[in-house]
Amino acid sequence: MTLLANSELVAAAWLVQRAGFTSGQVASTLPPDVDAWRAAGFVTVAALPGGLAEVDTPQWRRPVVQVDCWAAPVSSGGQRPQWNLAAQLAERVRAATEAQAYGSAVTMPTGYGGARVQAVYLTVEPRRVVDDVAGFARFTIDLAVDWVKV
Amino acid sequence: MSARIRITRLIATRDLADELQPAMRRLANAMHGRAQLTVPKDTWTLHDTLESDVSVRHGLIVATLAAGGPTGAAPDGAPYALHVEGGTSRMRAQPYLRPALLQTTSADLKHRGEPRRPRGGR
Numbered sequence: 001m002t003l004l005a006n007s008e009l010v011a012a013a014w015l016v017q018r019a020g021f022t023s024g025q026v027a028s029t030l031p032p033d034v035d036a037w038r039a040a041g042f043v044t045v046a047a048l049p050g051g052l053a054e055v056d057t058p059q060w061r062r063p064v065v066q067v068d069c070w071a072a073p074v075s076s077g078g079q080r081p082q083w084n085l086a087a088q089l090a091e092r093v094r095a096a097t098e099a100q101a102y103g104s105a106v107t108m109p110t111g112y113g114g115a116r117v118q119a120v121y122l123t124v125e126p127r128r129v130v131d132d133v134a135g136f137a138r139f140t141i142d143l144a145v146d147w148v149k150v
Numbered sequence: 151m152s153a154r155i156r157i158t159r160l161i162a163t164r165d166l167a168d169e170l171q172p173a174m175r176r177l178a179n180a181m182h183g184r185a186q187l188t189v190p191k192d193t194w195t196l197h198d199t200l201e202s203d204v205s206v207r208h209g210l211i212v213a214t215l216a217a218g219g220p221t222g223a224a225p226d227g228a229p230y231a232l233h234v235e236g237g238t239s240r241m242r243a244q245p246y247l248r249p250a251l252l253q254t255t256s257a258d259l260k261h262r263g264e265p266r267r268p269r270g271g272r
Contacts (some may be wrong), residue, residue, distance in 0.1 A: 030239050050249035064252055134239040
């Protein structure tokens with residue numbers, strides 16, 4: 001049976017295929033093995049409850065997802081998180097929204113049905129989040145993702 | 151650290167502000183009520199710090215929905231309010247303010263009813 005796509009998976013697929021992240025660099029939670037993503041940073045995706053539900057066109061999904069761009073200190077035990085790396089990841093997301101091809105299909109993970117992303121846009125500017133408990137650098141973005149399943 | 155969402159509109163005259171203020175109050179009440187439904191209630195403290203307000207100053211009318219500050223029901227506030235809303239590297243986000251805003255419709259301007267009192271009382 002084909003699994004149905006959901007908003008977090010579609011957003012993650014869009015980030016990999018349009019913003020140029022690797023598939024191992026985007027997930028719904030931050031991997032505990034920091035060394036695995038220390039060099040390149042990491043991106044997490046979480047759908048916000050809410051968004052707009054269309055009564056007349058329920059196939060049209062319009063969620064807002066929270067995209068967090070993370071960067072750890074250069075070395076284990078380091079005190080200075082790589083703010084520039086986190087900022088670069090966030091800017092890559094923003095740049096991808098500017099250069100997007102509207103209505104283009106994204107490739108979903110194996111076993112999932114397809115999805116077509118109609119539009120992706122920032123609802124607020126990327127913003128720096130300070131005082132993380134683990135000392136990571138983080139920029140967060142609220143991203144509206146309009147999509148339909150195909 | 152408290153968390154806060156503001157909806158701001160420019161106003162030209164005091165008369166216009168007086169006319170808009172009740173509608174903005176109803177909008178703030180509607181968002182406040184939605185936030186009360188979705189806010190995590192492990193201890194109810196965060197719930198009890200939710201506040202909404204409408205103010206007029208310097209040509210602006212501002213509806214505010216805030217969480218985390220000290221209130222009568224939670225005098226110490228909830229300094230983790232922003233961490234719950236946005237998550238941390240060790241805790242997944244549990245948003246409650248942005249969903250309250252994202253579900254806003256024009257019907258909120260006619261919303262009736264007040265936010266619940268602390269701890270789900272009526």
